[in-house]
Amino acid sequence: MIARPALAAGLAAAAVLGAAALLGGDDEPSRPAAARPDPGRLVFAREACGSCHTLAAAGTRGELGPDLDQALAHHDRASLKAKILDPTPAGREEMTLMPEDYGRRMTARELDALVTYLLRR
Amino acid sequence: MRAAKAVVAALLATLLAPAVASAGGWATVGLSSLPDGTAAGKPWVVDLTVLQHGRTPLAGVEPAVILRGPQGGQRFAARPTDRPGVYRARVVFPARGTYRYTVDDGFSRTHALGSVRIGAPAGAAAAPQDGGVPWATLALAALAAVGAGLAARATARRRTLARA
Numbered sequence: 527m528i529a530r531p532a533l534a535a536g537l538a539a540a541a542v543l544g545a546a547a548l549l550g551g552d553d554e555p556s557r558p559a560a561a562r563p564d565p566g567r568l569v570f571a572r573e574a575c576g577s578c579h580t581l582a583a584a585g586t587r588g589e590l591g592p593d594l595d596q597a598l599a600h601h602d603r604a605s606l607k608a609k610i611l612d613p614t615p616a617g618r619e620e621m622t623l624m625p626e627d628y629g630r631r632m633t634a635r636e637l638d639a640l641v642t643y644l645l646r647r
Numbered sequence: 648m649r650a651a652k653a654v655v656a657a658l659l660a661t662l663l664a665p666a667v668a669s670a671g672g673w674a675t676v677g678l679s680s681l682p683d684g685t686a687a688g689k690p691w692v693v694d695l696t697v698l699q700h701g702r703t704p705l706a707g708v709e710p711a712v713i714l715r716g717p718q719g720g721q722r723f724a725a726r727p728t729d730r731p732g733v734y735r736a737r738v739v740f741p742a743r744g745t746y747r748y749t750v751d752d753g754f755s756r757t758h759a760l761g762s763v764r765i766g767a768p769a770g771a772a773a774a775p776q777d778g779g780v781p782w783a784t785l786a787l788a789a790l791a792a793v794g795a796g797l798a799a800r801a802t803a804r805r806r807t808l809a810r811a
Contacts, residue, residue, distance in 0.1 A: 555692045555735065556680045563681045574675035574698065577758045585747070585761035590673065625701045 566643020569636045573628065583647035590623055598644055606641050675701045676710065676750045676758050682738070686768040691738045695725050697752050704732025708753035712736045716765075717744035722751075740765040 567584060570576065576586025581594040601609065608615070613624040632640070679694035693712065697705040712723045718741055725734035740746055740763075747762045 555694050556682075556685070556690075563683045568681060571678040571681055571760065572696075574677035574696070574701065576760050577675035577677075578701070585759070587759040623701065627702075 564639075564643050565636075566639035566641070566646075569632065569640040570643060573631060573640075575640075578623070581644075581647065594644065594647075598647065601645070603641055603645060606644060607637060610637065610640070672699055673755045674699050674705055674708075674752045676752050676760070678750075678760065681761070682740070682746075682748065682763045682765070685740060685763070685765060687740050687743045687765050688768060689739070691740070693736055693738060694728065695734045695736060695750060695752075697732050697734065697754065699754070704730075705752075705754060706731045708734075710734050710736075710753040711751045712738050713749045713751060713757070714738065714740065714746050715749075716740065716742075716746035718742060743767055 570581070570584055575581070576584055576588050578588040578591035579594045580587050580589065598606070611629045613622045613626060628637075675698050677696040677698070679696070680691070682691040682693075685691045695710050695712070697708060697710055699705045706727070710725045712725065714721045714723070721741070723736045723738045725736035727733075728735050738748075743765055745762060745764045747759065749757050749759050751757045
């Protein structure tokens with residue numbers, strides 16, 4: 527037979543350990559805010575920019591699109607925004623694989639953060 | 648005009664990436680979060696969004712996050728979520744150090760997506776590499792044991808007094 531004090535002690539320990547296990551649950555995706563990366567870098571990662579573009583600051587080495595370490599030198603804020611939102615503007619027959627719907631995928635604030643990050647790299 | 652551009656883009660995809668084209672196309676991988684700030688031994692739970700041609704959610708593949716760090720390479724398979732094209736991986740950096748992380752999209756290729764410097768768990772900065780010992784849980788367990796001991800002692804004392 528288990529003595530009452532011992533039973534109480536066991537239950538208390540189990541309760542505390544159980545609470546610790548619950549608090550330490552990690553099946554949910556990590557929250558971006560917890561790590562506090564640059565918000566523009568987070569958009570860069572979320573929108574898979576690095577799958578196609580090389581950018582040394584982000585550590586990506588995509589090769590399907592232009593090397594951003596080179597290409598960004600030719601952009602200012604306005605031209606970069608325009609390029610992201612419309613990679614193949616009317617009247618210019620540039621060939622690109624870049625999707626044309628980033629204006630719908632990102633909020634204006636996210637686009638701003640992305641452009642800031644890219645130009646500050 | 649847009650249709651013509653789409654055709655040109657499709658042709659370009661085939662010309663620029665013959666290897667992946669022969670495998671049925673190419674895909675992009677987006678990350679729901681970055682591992683910055685993750686401590687050694689703690690999980691980085693990340694959702695991978697795999698889009699064929701950067702557009703179409705790709706279901707039925709088996710992507711994985713691959714780490715290359717001080718202790719060599721490690722692969723963490725991602726599991727499908729209830730959202731098409733979205734897979735969840737639970738990645739654990741085994742020790743402090745600098746890691747490169749890549750994602751095998753399970754479809755066409757591996758994507759080099761960055762590097763990160765991983766530090767020691769919070770509150771254990773001066774401790775040696777511990778391989779992920781759950782210090783917080785151990786501390787709580789120790790507190791619980793102390794509390795239980797005090798409770799047992801109080802109960803025993805009450806009984807002694809009651810007999811007297």
